[in-house]
Amino acid sequence: MPRPRSLTTHQIAAAALTVIDRDGLPALSMRTVAAELDRRTMALYRYVEDREELECLVVDLALGPVLDRAAGSSADGSDDPPAPRARLLALLESMREAVGAHPGVLPLAVRHHGGCLPVLRWRERLLETLAEAGLDGPRRAAALHALVSYVTGALELEHRAPATTATPGPAVPETFPLLAAALTTRAATDPARAFGDGARTVLDGLALEPGPD
Amino acid sequence: MPRPRSLTTHQIAAAALTVIDRDGLPALSMRTVAAELDRRTMALYRYVEDREELECLVVDLALGPVLDRAAGSSADGSDDPPAPRARLLALLESMREAVGAHPGVLPLAVRHHGGCLPVLRWRERLLETLAEAGLDGPRRAAALHALVSYVTGALELEHRAPATTATPGPAVPETFPLLAAALTTRAATDPARAFGDGARTVLDGLALEPGPD
DNA sequence: CTCGTAGGTGTATGCCGTACGCCAAAACTG
DNA sequence: CAGTTTTGGCGTACGGCATACACCTACGAG
Numbered sequence: 001m002p003r004p005r006s007l008t009t010h011q012i013a014a015a016a017l018t019v020i021d022r023d024g025l026p027a028l029s030m031r032t033v034a035a036e037l038d039r040r041t042m043a044l045y046r047y048v049e050d051r052e053e054l055e056c057l058v059v060d061l062a063l064g065p066v067l068d069r070a071a072g073s074s075a076d077g078s079d080d081p082p083a084p085r086a087r088l089l090a091l092l093e094s095m096r097e098a099v100g101a102h103p104g105v106l107p108l109a110v111r112h113h114g115g116c117l118p119v120l121r122w123r124e125r126l127l128e129t130l131a132e133a134g135l136d137g138p139r140r141a142a143a144l145h146a147l148v149s150y151v152t153g154a155l156e157l158e159h160r161a162p163a164t165t166a167t168p169g170p171a172v173p174e175t176f177p178l179l180a181a182a183l184t185t186r187a188a189t190d191p192a193r194a195f196g197d198g199a200r201t202v203l204d205g206l207a208l209e210p211g212p213d
Numbered sequence: 214m215p216r217p218r219s220l221t222t223h224q225i226a227a228a229a230l231t232v233i234d235r236d237g238l239p240a241l242s243m244r245t246v247a248a249e250l251d252r253r254t255m256a257l258y259r260y261v262e263d264r265e266e267l268e269c270l271v272v273d274l275a276l277g278p279v280l281d282r283a284a285g286s287s288a289d290g291s292d293d294p295p296a297p298r299a300r301l302l303a304l305l306e307s308m309r310e311a312v313g314a315h316p317g318v319l320p321l322a323v324r325h326h327g328g329c330l331p332v333l334r335w336r337e338r339l340l341e342t343l344a345e346a347g348l349d350g351p352r353r354a355a356a357l358h359a360l361v362s363y364v365t366g367a368l369e370l371e372h373r374a375p376a377t378t379a380t381p382g383p384a385v386p387e388t389f390p391l392l393a394a395a396l397t398t399r400a401a402t403d404p405a406r407a408f409g410d411g412a413r414t415v416l417d418g419l420a421l422e423p424g425p426d
Numbered sequence: 427c428t429c430g431t432a433g434g435t436g437t438a439t440g441c442c443g444t445a446c447g448c449c450a451a452a453a454c455t456g
Numbered sequence: 457c458a459g460t461t462t463t464g465g466c467g468t469a470c471g472g473c474a475t476a477c478a479c480c481t482a483c484g485a486g
Binding site: 050 | 485
């Protein structure tokens, strides 16, 4: 009986993501998203409760393909199944790729890190693989905490790095020589390689068993 | 010759920190900080360029005592100097304590993570200790990246955790059994212990040399 | 064709950061 | 002690934000 809806939450999330990718996260507002959809601001409130819910939709959309590249725990038909360690690394890197495709949503993903389905699926996959690597419940929880912490921090550092390059004013190189050298090294390092190296470091610390078979 | 200043940037930062600690980060605004100092809003602009500079002042103030507890690399007079690994752990935990004293500033610290002097000092200490542990330049930079990433992510997770507890709606326990178990384990774990365990995991992965002597 | 539900919109409120201009306080100058 | 000038404090105002509320109208069911 009622007038049908002319929008979907998916369209709204896509519009918001377009705004973020084009103009940056600060440009995200109910007004800009509505304009992207050729609607007036208040029309959005027929679809989302408030701005926070819209942000959750964007995170869900942007992080949806997080598991597309990673094989995960399911059988993939290949005759040489990768070791749990390799699959864990692939899972971590798949999260980096998903965030890298839409760097602007990272602060949103961190803020709503609990209520996002793709992230929950990704964590479950992580735990499954940790279980296959021979870790029991408590060790799995600790390993998950270490891995998620590393990924969260590494991505945050990677995508806020431009601000770091600008030295705050006082003579940094003389006062902090080691830091200056480390920053130089970091500037010359491929971000993907730096991420992977750190991930391997954490994995080394987990003392995984060699493999399932 | 001119009229003297009646405020200091330190007082302004302290007022802002008071607001954050009492009413939370969302309550921080030029107006609330000015009110805390019994001034009108615009008076603050004689001392800070804009809100961002005020935020940097708050971060500097809140994170100032980050090195107070950690012995660092200087001689501390004790007849049993701790191993580099123990000092690294102490440095990481000192950052956790500093942030824990003012959890509200964490998002600000992450946003301005490059231009904050206490953080630069803390990182330099980290690098000094890594050097004493026998790591050369490139390995130091990689180790710093791993450690800072872990600390950043772990603190972010620890202080945003309340939002995680609230399950987003759909049946999480059945769909993500391992995650549900891990969340239960995590809820029953002392945050300080969880942080330390993760930190030790990363340190294990760094393959440090036994000691300087 | 009629009617009621619900989608789209206009308006308004109260926040926010901050640009601009005024005034008075205070310290140096004579 | 008076004048000058520099500058700190403040009032006002503007544009942008999220969003509450009321209005109207397009649409499908009957």
